[in-house]
Amino acid sequence: MFYARQLYWLFVGLLPMLTSAALGDEYAQARQRLVEDIQQDVRDTSLYLDKQALDLRVMTAISSVPRHEFVPAAQRAYAYENRPVPIGYGQTISQPYIVALMSDLIKPRAGDRVLELGTGSGYQAAILAELTSEVYSIEIIEELGKQAAGTLSSLGYDNITLRIGDGYYGWEEHAPFDAIVVTAAASHVPPPLVAQLKPGGRMVIPVGSRFLTQQLVLIEKQADGQLVTRQILPVKFVPLTGGHN
């Protein structure tokens, strides 16, 4: 177990460098620092995540997707800071730590079919495309959807299908989904989305504002169709002190 963990850190540490060498990417160093930041954040919140590290595949995806391509030119300097960045239309590209956490929570597998509601910049869709075989993404704001489609296409993501429209009814033609990622806070979980989630599937929803995610809600559909949620704080914070149980 000890060696496995050592190997993990070694591998994750080397990943950005390997990627950098392969792509000759000028942003590689920044991306490496970002990966390290996320790893540190995960260690700090391990109590709530029940793990010391996120799925290696998720970290690989973070280290390989060129986040600067999804950020407006004026904000590019902040592309690899572990912070949300405005992308226009009152939307943001989420904090990388939150993107990593949400991607990890759905436990993505290579053959999965994933639905994303709220394409935004397309960055989360790109991460999901690195982790699964099919990504279906719906964006409600036409201009954003077109921009994201252009970015994803230029980066060669051919396993992402993007649609502009209302995501409330999910995407019936491609349902059921192994996982659903809702990238914007919602007043409730649309019943059609619950129906389009496979038994054993997972849905993740952030709660909070555009700039500050306060908690993540993970909905798990059990094999018998029963629904269970987990509310996850992205920070290590214990409100109760002392023995009040």
Add this chain to the structure above:
Amino acid sequence: MCRSPGDTIKPQRLPLLSVALVSATALAYEVLLMRLFSIIQWHHFAYMIISLALLGYGISGTFLTLLQGPLLRRFSTSYIINLALFGITATGCFLFAQQIPFNAEELLWDKRQIVWLLSTYLLLTVPFFFAANAIGLALIYYRSRLPRIYAADLLGAGLGSIGILVLLFVVMPLQALTLLGLLGVGAALLAVWELQQKKAIIWLLPLVLGLLLLPDNWRTLQISPYKGLEQTLLLSDSRIIAQRSSPLGLLTVVESPTIPLRHAPGLSLNATTEPPAQLAVFTDGDGLSVISHYQGDRQTLAHFDQLTSALPYHLLPVKRALILGAGGGGDVLQAVYHDTAVIDAVELNQQFARLVSTDYADFAGHIYQAPGVTLHVSEARSFASRSPGDYDLIQVSLLDSFSASASGQHALSENHIYTIEALAEFMQQLARGGYLSITRWIKLPPRDTLKLFATAIAALRTSGVTAPGQQLILIRGWQTATLLIKNSRISQEEIDRLREFCAARSFDVAYYPGIKRDESNRVNRLRESWFYDAASALLGDDPDRFLHDYKFNLTPASDEQPYFFHFFKWRTLPEILQLRERGGAPLANTGYLVLVATLVQAIIASLLLVLLPIWIYRQRIKPKTRSVPGSRVVGYFLLLGMAFLFIEIAFIHKLLLFLHHPLYAVAVVLSSFLVFSGLGSAWLGHMQAKGRTGDGRRLLFRAVVAIVVLGTLYLLALGNLPEQLTTLPDAARILISISLIAPLAFCMGMPFPLGLSRLAEYAPDLIPWAWAINGCASVISAILATLLAIHLGFSTVIAAALVLYALVLWVFPVPRQKWTEVSRY
């Protein structure tokens, strides 16, 4: 050095009308800016921006200290120019300020936001600076008749405080902005007439025309793109179909025909029905409420049965329900769905009520005219105290938005619904076996739901219940929690129904009498059974220890300290700061921290504004004026500035419940204090003209004694007004309030002009400095009063004000040799 009053040749007419008009406009502008910034930004940042902008009054004092000589030599011109500049900048500075790309949410990440914030303060300081210059110049120039100028200032402010409330009902906020700009220039035109400076009209008229002909695209509110209204307007084909303005907020109705709006917070994951078509109603560009489409088919309302708030309808047959905070009518529809025969719906905001009952009544299915439904436009506490009672259910609606609530934006807002006294009063209106039901957003770690639970326990104990745990139920979904308080013991049959209700909807039971811990965290799983653990601790042997140990403030709110949303504890701050960039920032209850940050900035800025003139003054000082110690000037005008605002603010709160409406409270209290203080000052001017005030010490002593005696009497009486008085008609209660305030305010109008008159006699060049001190004190005291009220209660604010008034007797600004005589009083 300016000439003394005796040897200055002055125009015949005092510019009383222009002083009153600029004062009225400046006060109205202050209120309007709060409205405008609450719309384009968020309320708590609006509070900070406007508070600091008011330091323009302090800056003006510094400016006049430095340049009073040349300005007074050309008084008429200086006065008129400052008035005109106030009018122009009042409109212009806001229009520029809203172009600044300040985004409060990015403060954590983007240091440029601090620059934008400072730029906003500075820009908005400008109009107040010019208004204060004009009034300050008039006070100095006419120092021999100073009380009359000050009286005009106060009377004007009193009229302005009422005028802006009326204006906000009549026109949209941006139109009000143009109007106030015109009134500012109008004050300059009045001054032209008063001071007989007809030539000035030549350059004033183009300013009026300029304000009237501002391009339309300049006169558009630039609302933050992160607010709900702007986000909704991005939806294809969505559009604003109506707007209603009032001091309570700007209501914006939006329809989205292509992509339907579907707002149903807390809907069960098991729900198979979706909400019907909706119209969105935003208050100040955020705080979404909805009007649901209803055509009489109750099955279209089925989703209302899938909310945590539907629980009481499953525990008992609800024949009579009272809905407090009816808003768009969601809770009324829920009651209709559950076949409730009599529904009293109470809504504070008349415009909101009218949207549902009249303007969009067809869309809403005439829900407020349905058989058994009665709409009451009233404040909730007021209605409950006068209602026929005997309700099976009293439902307190979930009206605030999650984001506003979760980020602590309401921390500064008084709330009289979630207090111990309020819950106890509501329970008295229940029929035997009835339920009071309150739904709140779930925040993690838990805060308001637990505070509400603690408040319910305290209310039950206040009502004489010895085992409150037998009368409480708490359930939660992943988004909302509903607390039920029964006015008798909960039966086993009800517990069985409760379990059934939660199981069918994937809700968790957090507390009921006899619950086991392992029942409490099954479906919506938290790291620990926080809700159950907290409920058990609050009902256990040592709730105080739990309240002390918990990292947020869960001490129940009371009418004396009605700050339910104040959850902040200083000792938690270091931990939150460490976590700020990983989602910890919202835990910091930003509203409270913004208040503290505002106070710190105001004190630092004030020290600079007050100390800088002292230093300059000492460089120029002359033996004659040195006779009044600077410490006495600082003490006197600082104490007065703070005490006046303390009393004003505390009385607004103290009379709020008596007057039954926050707008009545603000309008009646603020205008009464200002108008009667103005009359006090005018009376003083009259006495001075007759030479019957002596050197003012005896009069000051009498005024202060009267203030302290009356203040103490009110302090003891206001919390215990007889019930017969509280049930009188509105007009009678308003008259009683004015009668109570009048003598106190009349006396409060004298100390400031008395002090300035003495300065005029012994150290006239210190008058602008005193003006600066008073301006800074007013800013600091408004913030400090809120902080004191949060921590110690409003009675303490009044008591502190009375002590401050008493202390002014020791620092009356007279020369040293006169001081021993003063101390005799």
